[in-house]
Amino acid sequence: MGILAWIILGGLAGAIASGLSGQEHGCLMNIILGIIGAFVGGFLFSFIGGQGVTGCNIWSLIVATVGALVVLAIARAFSGPRHRYH
Numbered sequence: 001m002g003i004l005a006w007i008i009l010g011g012l013a014g015a016i017a018s019g020l021s022g023q024e025h026g027c028l029m030n031i032i033l034g035i036i037g038a039f040v041g042g043f044l045f046s047f048i049g050g051q052g053v054t055g056c057n058i059w060s061l062i063v064a065t066v067g068a069l070v071v072l073a074i075a076r077a078f079s080g081p082r083h084r085y086h
Contacts, residue, residue, distance in 0.1 A: 005056040010034030013061055017068035021076075033068050041067025 014030030017037060025033065041063040042052025053060040 006035055006038070007031055009053075009056055009060060009064055010038060013037050013064035013068050016061075016065045017072055020065075021069060021072045023072065033071060034064050037066070037068025037071050038064035039067065040070055041065070043067075044070065 010031045011027065011034055014025065014032070014034030014037065017033060018025045018030055038053050038060070044067065045063050046052045051059065051063075053063050
């Protein structure tokens with residue numbers, strides 16, 4: 001996959017994961033989140049015997065989104081509780 005395809009796939013996967021998790025991130029952060037999610041999701045899916053990211057297609061978007069959700073869950077676990085006082 002070319003760099004443009006990674007950016008598009010990453011942006012979509014990051015935006016979907018951010019929306020599903022209820023967190024809002026900017027466009028650049030969504031792209032970074034989605035690209036990292038593609039690597040994490042690819043590793044996890046390969047580990048359980050499935051296919052990782054195979055190109056710019058729906059399956060790769062699903063894999064990247066699942067990976068991005070895992071990354072967000074790990075980040076949330078390590079960030080600790082956040083209390084917002086108004």
